[in-house]
Amino acid sequence: MNTEFIDALEQIEREKGISKDLLIEAIEAALISGYKRNFNSAQNVRVDVSRHTGVVKVYARKTVVEEPTDPRLEISLDAAEQIDPGFQIGDIAEIEVTPRDFGRIAAQTAKQVVTQRIREAERGMIYNTFVDREYDIVTGVVQRQDNRFYYVDLGKVEAVLPLTEVMPTEKFTHNDRVKAYITKVEKTTKGPQIMLSRTHPGLLKRLFELEVPEIYEGVVELKSVAREAGYRSKIAVFSRNPEVDPVGSCVGPRGMRVQAIVNELKGEKIDIVKWSDDPKELVANALSPSKVVSVETDEENKVARVVVPDYQLSLAIGKEGQNARLAAKLTNWKIDIKSESQAGEDGDVLPQDAVSSDQEDYANTSYGADEVDAGEVRD
Structure with missing residues (x-):
């Protein structure tokens, strides 16, 4: 030498x-x-x-x-x-x-x-670069696929996207660009291994942070996320500034912000509801797009008994119970839904502080691939 x-x-x-x-x-x-x-x-x-x-x-x-x-x-x-x-x-x-x-x-x-x-x-x-980006979004290019994984090129390293972490409504081919959520970064004998997900609720949260400046700046807080990837999600948002409408901020002008997220998630419907520290109001909001007549809560057992108009019972429950199931995940309350006629037959008495469908206290909206349905956005 x-x-x-x-x-x-x-x-x-x-x-x-x-x-x-x-x-x-x-x-x-x-x-x-x-x-x-x-x-x-x-x-x-x-x-x-x-x-x-x-x-x-x-x-x-x-x-x-x-x-x-x-x-x-x-x-x-x-x-x-x-x-x-x-x-x-x-x-x-x-x-x-x-x-x-x-x-x-x-x-x-x-x-x-x-x-x-x-x-x-x-x-x-x-490893040091990506361990700091754990629980964040990355964009990569799909290189190949086997029976278990998609292999995604992130530039300096190849990450793995398990087929179980891909939404049932999507399929990738070679050279497709994909946004995914980093769930784990590990050191192995072959170098760092990076695990990705397209179904994790964190992906939805990060997408809103990217699209909504008010969330990124901390003015609007995303309090809770419930997701059934590829089909429907619910998020609960709260504004630290009373002059800023949290739901409207997430929707954006003419729905552009939320629509960009819906497009990224291949048409997954997204319900945006207003967060409340009052569990009655929160449960009522979470059942959007259904109107709610009353909510009675059992604090000890974390059970909410909800009464909805007869014609909205199926809407409140949702297809195969999806709406009620997501509302329960979002609020962390067990939700028992009855129609007004069922409540009357059972002899239930509406409490004095029932949440009425006529109240103007909360704003909820639901976005899908081609629609803005069920609920108004109120200032």
């Missing part, structure tokens, strides 16, 4: 951020193993690589004793004093034993070590 090798290490240090001294120390450690392997040496040796010239030297380290029993590990005091008169019993004497053709071995070993360290450093940098 020579000065050009040292210059190359300095360039790697500048471009990759890998310390030249650390690389040389790793090369020295690898050369010790290489020396012992190639020259069948059992003696204790030290390899020195000059930081300035790149010259490699091998030194045998031997303990100074009166009478050596193992000449590979020990040296007599008389022989040591010929090297340096200052040696005493117990000192370590170093004797240069650099083989004539060791330069070739050193060059090959150095190349392997540097390549490996660069690979390890790049993996470490990629």
Whole structure:
């Protein structure tokens, strides 16, 4: 090795951020193993690589004793004093034993070590980059698919999108661009592994943060998300500024903001409801687009008993119970829905503080692929 090798290490240090001294120390450690392997040496040796010239030297380290029993590990005091008169019993004497053709071995070993360290450093940098982006959105290009995963190129690394984390309404092909949510970043022997999802509720939350400046700035807070990926979602939003309408902010001018998210999610319907600290009002809002006559809550069991108009019972429950199921997830309350006639037959008495369908206290809206239905957006 020579000065050009040292210059190359300095360039790697500048471009990759890998310390030249650390690389040389790793090369020295690898050369010790290489020396012992190639020259069948059992003696204790030290390899020195000059930081300035790149010259490699091998030194045998031997303990100074009166009478050596193992000449590979020990040296007599008389022989040591010929090297340096200052040696005493117990000192370590170093004797240069650099083989004539060791330069070739050193060059090959150095190349392997540097390549490996660069690979390890790049993996470490990629891991550090993406571990900070865990629970965030990334955009990549689909490269291939097998029985379990889509493999998505994120630029510096290939991530995996399990088929179980893809919405049932979508299918990707080679070179398709896809936005996905990072659910996990792990270190493995083959480098960092990044797991993606298209069905995670966090994807919906991040999409709203990207599309709605008021959420990104913290004026509007997305309090809760309930999602059945590919079919329907509900979000509950709250405004820290009484002059800002949280639902209207998420909808955007002529529905442009929420429609962009609906398009990204391949037509998944999104209900946007207003958050309330009052569980009665929150449950009533969550059942949008259905109107609610009354809500009675059982705080101890977290059960809400809801009465809706007869003609809206099926709307409140939703197709295969989807609307009620999402409302329960959104509010974290069990919801029991009855029509007015059912409530009357059962002898239920509406409480004094019932939520009326005529109230103007909350604003809800529902967006689908081609529609804006069920509910008004009120200032």
